[in-house]
Amino acid sequence: MTGATGRVGRELVHELLASGLPVRALTRRPASSPADLPAGVEVVTGDLTVPESLDAGLQGVTAVFLVWTAPPETAPAVVARLAEHARRVVLLSSPHQTPHPFFQQPNRMAAFHAELERLIAETRLEATILRPGMFASNARLWWAPQIQRGDVVRWPYGSVETAPVDERDIAAVAARALTEDRHIGGDYVLTGPHAISQAGQVEAIGVALGRRLQFVELSPDDFRREMADRAPAPAINMLLNAWQAASGYPAFLTSTVADILGRPARTFQQWAVEHAEDFRAPTADG
Ligand SMILES: NC(=O)c1ccc[n+]([C@@H]2O[C@H](COP(=O)([O-])OP(=O)(O)OC[C@H]3O[C@@H](n4cnc5c(N)ncnc54)[C@H](OP(=O)(O)O)[C@@H]3O)[C@@H](O)[C@H]2O)c1
Secondary structure (H helix, E strand, O other): OOOOOOHHHHHHHHHHHHOOOOEEEEEOOOOOOOOOOOOOEEEEEOOOOOHHHHHHHHOOOOEEEEOOOOOOOOHHHHHHHHHHHOOEEEEEOOOOOOOOHHHOOOOHHHHHHHHHHHHHHOOOOEEEEEEEOOEOOHHHHHHHHHHHHOOEEEEOOOOOEEOOEOHHHHHHHHHHHHHOHHHOOOEEEEOOOOOEEHHHHHHHHHHHHOOOOEEEEOOHHHHHHHHOOOOOHHHHHHHHHHHHHHOOOOOOOOOHHHHHHOOOOOOHHHHHHHOHHHHOOOOOOO
């Protein structure tokens, strides 16, 4: 699998190991700086931007979980290599085809996902496409630094709703898709079970921490200024455009996680309780 050291991939590793399946994880990290994966995972070194570096790791592989955050240029060569070796691929894509304003903003990643899907469709690979909406763990990326410092979160578009999906649920669906024939050809938009506004997510994190957090609404321009040293301008503008477009619309919801797993999808509130530690200030002893 690719992306094994990433947010979804780490959860997928646990899912597959718990099912007793052999897992081979690709990472760019050299042996001198290990990827910190659980015992039982076979770790191979390779890089999606250097297609020939994948050959050794692809020997004997039947199914591939494909996560692509690297530059896109080598995608045709990599997909061709996957098709030579593997029978099945599960792609972590995005809901770029979903007719909801949140997902319809022009976005380079969405265009690349469409291209990857096209490349895969041209091969004989048995494919399943996973299209998660907002990851629940974006909350950690966005708000942990502020919540570790104090009780105020400065952020725009507090009233905009999404249906954050827990990475563990994405991974659980990916594990089924890798191992069950009924998901061949599946094209799944995955969301959390409920809509929740951005301010509501901050409140849920506060509840999990036993603190009352204050959401301070920022204008888009103030947000651009405050984020200038934290993220590239195109990424910030992409988020602002999506939130602006989604203002006033109910979040897009699917029941696909529950339909596939036969149990309810995890809520954002559950995610917040399980990850509360990430929002506490680090102590001197770590
Ligand atoms: N965040 C969201 O709300 C959201 C929503 C929908 C879809 N998505 C999609 O989800 C994907 C990201 O998943 P994630 O968050 O689980 O990943 P992540 O945490 O960003 O981790 C990236 C993974 O990709 C691997 N990687 C990066 N460059 C590589 C390269 N050149 N060769 C081989 N491996 C490479 C990294 O492995 P090493 O560092 O170990 O090499 C790491 O495991 C993206 O395609 C994104 O568009 C995200």
